[in-house]
Amino acid sequence: MENLHFLFAAYTAVWAMIFLYVWSMSRRTRRLEQQLEELLRLIQARERANASSASRAREGNEVDT
Amino acid sequence: MWTLLKKDLLLEWRAREMLPALLLLGTLTLVVLSFAFDPMLPWRREAAPGAFWVALLFAAVYGFGRSFVAEQQNEVLQGLLLAPLDRGTIYLAKATSTLVYLLAADSVLMALFVVFFDVPVHQGLWPWVAATLLASVGLAALGTLFAAISMRTRAREVMLPLLLLPLVVPLFLGGVEVTERCMAGRPLGAASAWLHLMAGFDVAAVVVAWLLFEYVVED
């Protein structure tokens, strides 16, 4: 079984490259998902802040009149 | 379209960015390749066609880049786009003026080549001229499009050769083959297929570039 190391090299190259690609892609995707979660939380917090300040403004008006 | 063409020709003449660049790099490449191939060696005659085409390609790629730099600086293109002009026409004018200057540089390079590489001048050189003409059309067509693209990227000087050279391989191969054939004094025969290939390539290149140019310049 001469030339076995060539066969081994070729398949290792294929496997290694695909693995690297999948790994880097999943890392990046995880980072993006984290970013998305943070953004969504930020948006929700802002909406809650807007809502509460709006309701406080209404209460303030009622107290005045 | 004719006014545009005249304007492009005039602009380049006054700016003198592209023509000197074409001539300079083409000449330098021919000289360097002359050094690379020992004049005494017999295969130098065989390697000569390759040298000419390398010089032509490098000159074109470098020169096209220069032409758009001048325009960029004057924001001429911006002004043109504001006018109600068909984008395709702008492209055709620009490509044609590029072609004119390229052909001018070509003739100088061909003369230099004959001198440096001791090419016997005889009737059979017409295929070489035809190949150079065809290649120049294709180069100008695609070069104008991709020069417009690469001018707006960060690695300007690198981008244009990177984009253009792989795409024009058929022109390059055809040019070398035809030139080899006719410099060896053999009749064109089967090699005329190369000229047909180059002509077909040119037609397709002009049409496609003309259609796609508007996507390149819209903001």
Next chain:
Amino acid sequence: MEPTNRMHQPWERALAFGAAVSMVAALWAIFVYVPTDRVQGIVQRIFYFHVPLALVTFLAFGITAVASALYLWRGHSRWDRVAYASAELGVVYCTLVLVTGPIWAKPIWGTWWTWDARLTTTLILWLIYIAYLMLRNLTTDPQQGARYAAVLGIIGALDIPVINRSVYWWRTIHPAVLITREGGTGLSDPRMQLTLAVSAVAMLLLFLWLLRARVAQADLHARIEELEKALLKA
């Protein structure tokens, strides 16, 4: 529903499962089932990966070309994301073709690189799509970058058949010392043909799975940018 990399829909699960199963089947076929080639010996088994990799490469760049055209014509940025993802995957697969090819060539023909028509065209193809990726990364305005890349994607795909033809002619004029079989797979044994087919299916499914994941990632990225822009305005 937020675009994520996790597989929600049944067809996505099926694709992943199918890719895994066919990969195992292909490996079994390549290493156990198929007989050793009498002429080339055991190294010939690289062929069963090399050819499917090449086929998928062409598919990938074809997808890029079509998606690029649709992007320029219609303007939906989703097409641009598909084009980019497919080009990226195409470069990965193309690199693998260019790596496995010489590894196969060295023991068989004694040299790493022969300027045979197919390998040369693949090299030029690789260069064109490397330029595609660089164009996207180096353009200052990403939207313009998308458009430039689309132009290159279309022209590149149109040019490749012409390049292939011209390189092939060039090789017939200057034949290599080693004769390489240009047409067909040259496989006589039906077991070999079956192995090739299984491997091709495996590569294809793997590609589709990766493509879906990559496009999902691009969608995610686009969604984030949208939200960030909205946030800044508020």
